[in-house]
Amino acid sequence: MRLSSGAMRLVAENLSRSFGRRAFGPVSFRVETGRVLGVAGENGSGKTTLLKTLAGLIRPSAGRAKIFLDDEEAGDGHEPRDIPWRIGWVAPDLALYGELTAEENLTFFERVRGLAPAPGRARTLLERVGLPSESHSQKSLSSLSTGQRQRVKLAFATLHEPDLLLLDEPGANLDEAGRSIVQKVVASQRLRGITVIASNDPRDLALSDERVTLS
Amino acid sequence: MRAVRGLGTFVKALLGLGMAAICWAAFLWARPAQNFVGESSRIVFFHVPMAWVSTLAFFIAAWHSAVYLKKRRMENDDAAAGAARLGFVFCLLATVTGSIFARVMWNSYWNWDPRETSIVLLLLVYGAYLGLRGALEDPERRATLSAAYALVAVVTVPFLTFAVPRMYESLHPDTVINARGRIEMSADIKTVFFSSMAAFMILFFWMWNLDRKVSRIVRERAA
Amino acid sequence: MSAPHKATGILPAAIAVFRRELLAEWRTRVAVNSLFLFAFAVLVLVAYAVGPTRLSPEDRPTVNAVLLWVVLFFSAMTGLSRTFVHEEDAGTAAALRLSAPPPSVLLGKLLANVALLGAVTAFIVPLFVVLMGFTIRDLPLFVLLLLLGTFGLASASTFTAALVSKASARGTLFAVLAIPLLLPPLVGAVLATRVAATETEFSAGLDFARLLVAYDGVVTTAAFLLFDAVWRE
Numbered sequence: 001m002r003l004s005s006g007a008m009r010l011v012a013e014n015l016s017r018s019f020g021r022r023a024f025g026p027v028s029f030r031v032e033t034g035r036v037l038g039v040a041g042e043n044g045s046g047k048t049t050l051l052k053t054l055a056g057l058i059r060p061s062a063g064r065a066k067i068f069l070d071d072e073e074a075g076d077g078h079e080p081r082d083i084p085w086r087i088g089w090v091a092p093d094l095a096l097y098g099e100l101t102a103e104e105n106l107t108f109f110e111r112v113r114g115l116a117p118a119p120g121r122a123r124t125l126l127e128r129v130g131l132p133s134e135s136h137s138q139k140s141l142s143s144l145s146t147g148q149r150q151r152v153k154l155a156f157a158t159l160h161e162p163d164l165l166l167l168d169e170p171g172a173n174l175d176e177a178g179r180s181i182v183q184k185v186v187a188s189q190r191l192r193g194i195t196v197i198a199s200n201d202p203r204d205l206a207l208s209d210e211r212v213t214l215s
Numbered sequence: 216m217r218a219v220r221g222l223g224t225f226v227k228a229l230l231g232l233g234m235a236a237i238c239w240a241a242f243l244w245a246r247p248a249q250n251f252v253g254e255s256s257r258i259v260f261f262h263v264p265m266a267w268v269s270t271l272a273f274f275i276a277a278w279h280s281a282v283y284l285k286k287r288r289m290e291n292d293d294a295a296a297g298a299a300r301l302g303f304v305f306c307l308l309a310t311v312t313g314s315i316f317a318r319v320m321w322n323s324y325w326n327w328d329p330r331e332t333s334i335v336l337l338l339l340v341y342g343a344y345l346g347l348r349g350a351l352e353d354p355e356r357r358a359t360l361s362a363a364y365a366l367v368a369v370v371t372v373p374f375l376t377f378a379v380p381r382m383y384e385s386l387h388p389d390t391v392i393n394a395r396g397r398i399e400m401s402a403d404i405k406t407v408f409f410s411s412m413a414a415f416m417i418l419f420f421w422m423w424n425l426d427r428k429v430s431r432i433v434r435e436r437a438a
Numbered sequence: 439m440s441a442p443h444k445a446t447g448i449l450p451a452a453i454a455v456f457r458r459e460l461l462a463e464w465r466t467r468v469a470v471n472s473l474f475l476f477a478f479a480v481l482v483l484v485a486y487a488v489g490p491t492r493l494s495p496e497d498r499p500t501v502n503a504v505l506l507w508v509v510l511f512f513s514a515m516t517g518l519s520r521t522f523v524h525e526e527d528a529g530t531a532a533a534l535r536l537s538a539p540p541p542s543v544l545l546g547k548l549l550a551n552v553a554l555l556g557a558v559t560a561f562i563v564p565l566f567v568v569l570m571g572f573t574i575r576d577l578p579l580f581v582l583l584l585l586l587g588t589f590g591l592a593s594a595s596t597f598t599a600a601l602v603s604k605a606s607a608r609g610t611l612f613a614v615l616a617i618p619l620l621l622p623p624l625v626g627a628v629l630a631t632r633v634a635a636t637e638t639e640f641s642a643g644l645d646f647a648r649l650l651v652a653y654d655g656v657v658t659t660a661a662f663l664l665f666d667a668v669w670r671e
Contacts, residue, residue, distance in 0.1 A: 095529030111454035339618040350605040374622035
């Protein structure tokens with residue numbers, strides 16, 4: 001496991017997004033390495049949109065999201081969309097390829113991300129999220145249960161050992177075993193960088209150190 | 216934000232009077248050209264400027280599209296879309312007047328000679344561009360994607376003017392502007408023609424400016 | 439501040455995208471089936487309605503050239519938009535956006551579309567030649583035109599597919615956007631095919647081949663330059 005090469009920081013300044021009507025914000029926060037930020041709010045308060053903005057999938061309408069890596073202090077930091085290889089994202093909106101198996105999915109994303117070839121990386125990761133290869137290697141992703149797919153998503157998000165991990169409803173569809181896996185993932189992310197968890201579920205939010213509530 | 220400068224009142228009045236004068240001169244002062252059926256050469260005073268303006272509008276739209284992609288200012292999107300909307304109208308008029316002329320001159324409404332084909336292609340591009348805009352709700356997505364389309368169109372459309380002429384002889388009259396660019400018109404026709412070209416261009420810029428102002432107001436109201 | 443350097447191989451990633459497209463297609467066979475069936479159905483209709491005997495010999499080269507490219511064009515319109523539209527519909531586009539460098543996405547999908555259209559072409563053209571009694575006198579030129587023409591069709595279609603994937607009314611919009619872009623190479627390909635059918639000298643059609651090469655180059659370059667803006671928010 002790659003440990004963080006230096007301190008990192010996530011800063012949001014008056015971040016907001018509108019699609020005609022306001023989706024979320026303006027919101028500001030600051031998260032240091034090793035910390036977990038919880039994002040709470042009712043349905044429709046914009047948690048998912050906020051996380052997508054932090055992932056670089058959506059441009060903010062106003063304000064900035066800045067990521068400072070590797071002890072960078074001054075300057076503007078990086079915009080999420082410029083450093084996709086340092087960011088991991090799990091969300092209900094995320095879907096992986098249904099026709100491929102879990103392992104094929106991960107191998108595909110390994111190749112596409114340009115990760116140094118490491119045979120068995122996908123397998124190890126799947127085992128860590130509780131999907132041992134023997135029982136799941138032949139099944140296409142669409143034939144797995146929603147809970148199993150959620151675990152694969154967690155594997156996908158951590159495949160490239162990101163500095164910033166964004167979890168949107170990570171516990172959705174997961175049983176107790178699955179939830180403990182989420183805890184493990186968050187715990188190991190503390191050693192690597194920052195986690196942001198958006199959820200309605202108090203069990204998910206219990207994993208966080210600080211909280212921000214969207215209205 | 217830079218203000219959109221409109222035309223001064225004097226210029227607008229001049230345009231109005233000028234257009235009126237051109238209409239009068241086109242029908243009552245200039246003599247019909249030879250080699251044309253009857254009075255049909257008069258259409259040149261309207262058809263050619265409209266075709267020219269619609270082509271110009273396309274390049275203007277492409278230019279502003281490129282600037283938008285670089286600078287992401289909505290003013291450029293307003294400008295591109297406005298140029299396209301006007302260009303479409305002028306293109307439609309040019310196509311129709313061209314077709315009417317073809318009927319009078321060569322007894323068929325359509326002949327697929329290179330210029331006719333080019334104007335139809337331009338019409339299709341405008342239609343596609345406006346159709347794309349209509350199908351996109353989010354203003355930034357709409358601006359980005361339509362800008363991308365405009366730029367691809369502007370580089371691919373000229374290919375047709377090189378492919379088609381190889382096989383088809385042009386039916387378009389050469390007495391007006393021939394391939395070498397020499398203008399073989401009598402003096403009175405020349406006067407009216409170039410005045411009309413100028414007037415149509417000023418008309419286009421005036422309407423385009425108005426459209427941009429309106430677009431900006433609508434955009435600011437919605438924000 | 440510039441982003442920290444990340445050596446992302448465009449080519450390996452593109453190949454990964456390409457292989458995944460083919461693998462998914464192999465397993466589901468959706469695009470292949472609909473495309474081949476469609477092309478075949480159009481061919482049957484044309485062959486039945488027109489056939490080899492109903493055209494006078496002077497008309498045959500022109501009409502056959504036109505019909506052939508009409509079949510290929512409509513096949514492209516039917517099947518080549520799926521690559522991007524399906525990603526958006528299935529929700530997998532976000533994962534791809536986060537993981538792959540945009541040029542790789544375009545290149546991989548372009549190659550997949552080229553392969554798909556190429557397969558349909560390889561299937562339809564021999565059948566067409568036989569069923570329509572289409573004699574080609576300059577075979578090398580004909581093959582060259584097919585290669586260049588289908589590449590151009592695939593290239594413009596792939597880019598257009600990316601444009602419409604985020605819009606509503608995808609089906610009609612795709613064709614509406616693609617037609618103006620594709621008329622130039624189609625007209626060139628048809629005229630050139632006619633030459634290939636009637637002349638034996640290779641150089642007679644070279645002008646058109648050059649035109650198609652230029653078109654393919656221009657549209658593909660434009661697509662790569664513009665794709666980043668189109669693909670990402």
